[in-house]
Amino acid sequence: MRECFELRDADAGGRIGELTVPRADATVETPALLPVINPNLDTISPRRLAEEFGAEILITNSYIIYGTEDVRERALEEGLHDLLDFPGAIMTDSGSFQLAEYGEIDVTTEEILDFQHRIGSDIATPVDIPTPPDVPRERAADELATTQERLEFAEGVDTGEMLVTAPVQGSTYPDLREDAGRHAAGTDLDVFPVGAVVPLMNDYRYDDMIDAVAGAKRGLGADAPVHLFGAGHPMMFALAVAMGCDLFDSAAYALYARDDRYLTVRGTRHLEDLEYLPCSCPVCTAHSPDDLRALGDERREEELAAHNLHVTFEEIRRIKQAIRAGNLLELVEQRARAHPTMLDGYRTLLDHADQLERSDPVSKGAFFYTSHESARRPEVVRHHRRLERLAVPDALFLTEGRTDGGDAYDESWRVQPPFGPFPRSLSKSYPLTAEVPDRTDRGALAAAADGVARLVEDNPETEFALGHRGWPADVLARVPDRVELIELSGDAE
Ligand SMILES: [Zn+2]
Numbered sequence: 192m193r194e195c196f197e198l199r200d201a202d203a204g205g206r207i208g209e210l211t212v213p214r215a216d217a218t219v220e221t222p223a224l225l226p227v228i229n230p231n232l233d234t235i236s237p238r239r240l241a242e243e244f245g246a247e248i249l250i251t252n253s254y255i256i257y258g259t260e261d262v263r264e265r266a267l268e269e270g271l272h273d274l275l276d277f278p279g280a281i282m283t284d285s286g287s288f289q290l291a292e293y294g295e296i297d298v299t300t301e302e303i304l305d306f307q308h309r310i311g312s313d314i315a316t317p318v319d320i321p322t323p324p325d326v327p328r329e330r331a332a333d334e335l336a337t338t339q340e341r342l343e344f345a346e347g348v349d350t351g352e353m354l355v356t357a358p359v360q361g362s363t364y365p366d367l368r369e370d371a372g373r374h375a376a377g378t379d380l381d382v383f384p385v386g387a388v389v390p391l392m393n394d395y396r397y398d399d400m401i402d403a404v405a406g407a408k409r410g411l412g413a414d415a416p417v418h419l420f421g422a423g424h425p426m427m428f429a430l431a432v433a434m435g436c437d438l439f440d441s442a443a444y445a446l447y448a449r450d451d452r453y454l455t456v457r458g459t460r461h462l463e464d465l466e467y468l469p470c471s472c473p474v475c476t477a478h479s480p481d482d483l484r485a486l487g488d489e490r491r492e493e494e495l496a497a498h499n500l501h502v503t504f505e506e507i508r509r510i511k512q513a514i515r516a517g518n519l520l521e522l523v524e525q526r527a528r529a530h531p532t533m534l535d536g537y538r539t540l541l542d543h544a545d546q547l548e549r550s551d552p553v554s555k556g557a558f559f560y561t562s563h564e565s566a567r568r569p570e571v572v573r574h575h576r577r578l579e580r581l582a583v584p585d586a587l588f589l590t591e592g593r594t595d596g597g598d599a600y601d602e603s604w605r606v607q608p609p610f611g612p613f614p615r616s617l618s619k620s621y622p623l624t625a626e627v628p629d630r631t632d633r634g635a636l637a638a639a640a641d642g643v644a645r646l647v648e649d650n651p652e653t654e655f656a657l658g659h660r661g662w663p664a665d666v667l668a669r670v671p672d673r674v675e676l677i678e679l680s681g682d683a684e
Contacts, residue, residue: 195354195381196416202437202519202555203569204408204547207511210382214352215272215280215313217247221416222432223251224507225282226500227423227442228275230262234445234496237277244500247279253307253315254286254296270311282440283307287321287358287386288421291677300341304348304355312353314382317345319358322406323386324399331362339374346378354381355425356418362387363399365406382416382438383407389421397427401434405543408435413550425456425506427584429523430536432510434543435550441503445478448495454502455528463496472501517555520568525563541567548572558625563634566609570622574610577641579649581614587650589643590658592679594595600656608635609644636662647671 200207208221212556226240228251237491240246256266266274285303286296300317307315319341320334342357357380361367368385376384385407391400404419413419416437422428423441431439447454451462455469462483467477474483474494483491492573513519527537540547541564548569558570565571584601589612591605608631610623617623629636640662647655648671656675659667667676 193381193414193416193589194526194641196414198414200514201550201552202514202517203433203523203551204543205432205510205514205519206435206437206550207514208437211439212248212280212313212354212443214311214354215248217280217313219247219280220511221437222507223248223438224430224503225438225440226442226444227251229442230256230266230275230446231259232622234448234493235500237275242502244504245376246504248282249275249277249279250282250284250392251275252286253283253303253310253312254284254287254289254298257286257298257303257306262357266310269448272311274310275529280313282313282356282382283310283312283316285316285318287316287319288389290318290321300344301348304345304350306659308350308353315350316356316358316384317341319386321358322362324363324390324396325386326362328364328367331360331364331367335360335367335371337391339371342375342378343382346380356380356382356384357386358420358545359407359411360386360388361403361406363391363403365402367654368403368406369410372407372412372415376411376415378614382418383411384418384420384438385436386420388419392422392424392427393532395532398539400427401430401536401543402540404431404434404436404598405546409431409546424459425454425503426458426526426529428506429510429519429526430533430540432514432520433523433547434540439507440549441500442600444499444503445496448492448499451491453495454499455463456504456506457525462491468498470498470502472498472505474498474501479668480676487605496628517552518557520565521559521561527564528662532620537564544569544572548576554621556620560609560625560627560635566634566638571609571638571642574622578612578642578646581646583646583650585652588656588658588680589646590677591660600654606639606643606657606659609638611639612646633663633666636666637669638668643670643674647674 195211196210198206211220226249228249231487256262290296319338322331322334325426338360357375359371359375361371388400418438419436422439453460465480474497513522527534547590551569586600588603589606604614607614658677658679660679
């Protein structure tokens with residue numbers, strides 16, 4: 192276990208954790224949002240972030256401080272906490288982002304780590320190489336090797352109580368991300384940002400983002416705190432948390448406000464397009480869109496930034512509550528409807544249902560089947576896997592409804608889409624207590640048929656019949672031929 196991170200609760204790949212930040216003498220509850228503070232201009236003061244928004248941690252760029260002479264001198268003299276006037280934990284970035292944007296920076300890992308230590312950063316970052324998406328594999332691998340050398344070097348720098356991050360790169364090659372994750376987890380560094388995903392998010396490539404994070408997570412293992420570097424839009428937090436991200440940094444709240452953009456969990460709106468403000472934060476209850484439009488530039492930017500932050504923190508709280516209640520995936524399903532590319536992200540998340548299943552709790556409140564994607568959730572994967580461990584009689588009738596028609600069989604089990612067959616003794620246990628719509632869909636039926644097939648294949652000696660309510664031919668084709676099919680008429684049991 193990493194000493195600085197403790198897991199408290201889990202749902203799918205998401206978790207509530209505690210990140211201990213010794214140098215700040217603080218414990219940060221995750222998932223956490225780190226507002227990005229530009230030391231040269233703050234739209235919302237760090238003090239206000241802590242007091243009004245409850246920010247426990249923020250992130251600022253040590254490279255900008257390093258490169259701005261008067262700010263550098265003050266940071267060295269007063270320390271970062273006094274300079275920014277922030278009572279919580281402060282994480283610093285190293286200039287890697289500037290490296291990605293401008294091609295070079297004039298500082299080494301040793302210099303910038305030492306500088307971060309001297310200005311009183313609580314969590315510091317080495318200079319890694321943020322390899323963009325879609326580069327040739329050779330370049331991604333070469334740059335990853337350089338990043339790994341720097342992480343090994345960073346391990347050797349005396350940084351006292353300051354935590355140090357180990358960024359995970361690898362571009363759009365999930366196997367390189369996995370190698371990078373394994374290597375990073377093998378160092379004694381503390382926090383693990385998944386790097387260079389901003390270009391993916393800017394292009395709405397949430398599917399590729401999920402694959403990158405899933406790869407990194409396979410290498411990092413469950414006990415590593417994971418930061419999704421540069422992810423600041425609340426629309427995608429639930430999705431990223433469900434894949435196992437713990438920390439997010441938001442510059443979006445301020446950058447978007449500067450362009451009159453209004454964040455919502457269903458996407459971004461332009462202030463000029465809004466006739467109503469669909470939000471109950473202090474900004475939106477005190478103003479109409481016309482009021483906001485009438486404000487001077489600076490005030491309007493500040494008010495919009497405050498709204499953007501309220502929405503962002505609210506979503507983090509909603510996600511934490513969803514993890515506690517065990518309905519994080521229901522929230523992800525809702526968010527997936529915000530944009531077709533978010534739906535791609537969710538469908539990609541479900542490609543990793545096996546991986547999510549490992550951390551998903553065995554029992555939760557209730558499983559709500561709310562779209563055909565629900566049929567691919569980790570709970571369904573787990574039920575199918577459990578089938579091989581169940582004892583079956585010599586002749587077994589599997590039925591969606593009535594038990595008659597199966598008199599020739601020793602026992603009858605229920606079949607419920609999307610799970611498939613189970614002994615009646617399990618019908619009160621999670622997830623078989625699921626709420627499923629009466630008007631079921633092909634995804635649920637196909638998953639149930641796959642469950643039947645799995646049970647039949649696991650028990651070659653047993654004779655099976657399946658009582659179904661009008662399953663279509665292509666769904667029945669998933670059931671092995673040796674199963675006797677009985678079409679049921681009438682309604683419920
Ligand atoms: Zn608002």
